[in-house]
Amino acid sequence: MTFRTRFAPSPTGPLHLGHAYSALLAHDLAMARGGTFLLRIEDIDTARARPAWEAQIYDDLAWLGIQWSAPVMRQSDRLPAYRDALRRLWDLGLIYPCHCNRRDIEAAATAPQEGAGPMIGPDGIVYPGICRPALPAQGTMPADGVAALRLDMARAVKSVAAGDLTFHETGAGPEGQTGPVAVAPDALVTDVGDVVLARRDMGTSYHLSVVVDDAAQGITDVVRGHDLFEATQIHVVLQALLGLPRPGYCHHRLIRDDSGKRLAKRDDARAIAAYRAQGASPHDIRRMVGL
């Protein structure tokens, strides 16, 4: 299969050195293998996404010498595809409506073990199951905006074969994991739990969208930072449930600031635009990120 990868930034702030590294690495790999490099704008968080940031992404990438194949996929155009995937999971009895707010979850997650902190998974506090129905939810799926929809992880892992939960790591996880990585069904239930697949205010979530879109874009190799290594187990279970092909994953090191902290969107000082304004060249950026 020809190598096909993508860079998938969220237009919620300036691209910084960490993004430059990720995009250049994915682009270099695609070019070295005679493959394809695609761009996807992850703008489902409409409260934070801004057209100006999206325009800056195109401009910074082009300046870095990165060319992407058309068309650019924009997640805000893809809500019907996410809804279809949710409906399939609903029909399988694997998702349920949740009306909890953050405070309900924190209170329920801390209550039983006074003093002990709640269990934290890749998506924050592991959901304590307040709205989880004893039997699969029935009837029609709630309309958009009525409730969040959560995956019933225990039911989900029961409905897929354990052999379906392995992914191939071509980079390395934060602890050096590489090669075939088997996701443990029990750990998915206890350490990850019932993740939100559709936020009430968005009608989807990062996890659902990324899985549906990687399949729609025919991605063979996902290149992204270590910070998303733990989330990959959620993506793998969703691929198994939805019958979607599984790409290989190349998780790469993160670019850190001088104090060792990973760069965040608010690190405007490391924004590519800021380096450009100071007269840096694309070659300087490559050198700064160790490429």
Ligand code: GLU
């Ligand atoms: N949109 C995500 C981010 O900006 C990247 C998602 C991915 O590569 O899977 O962190």
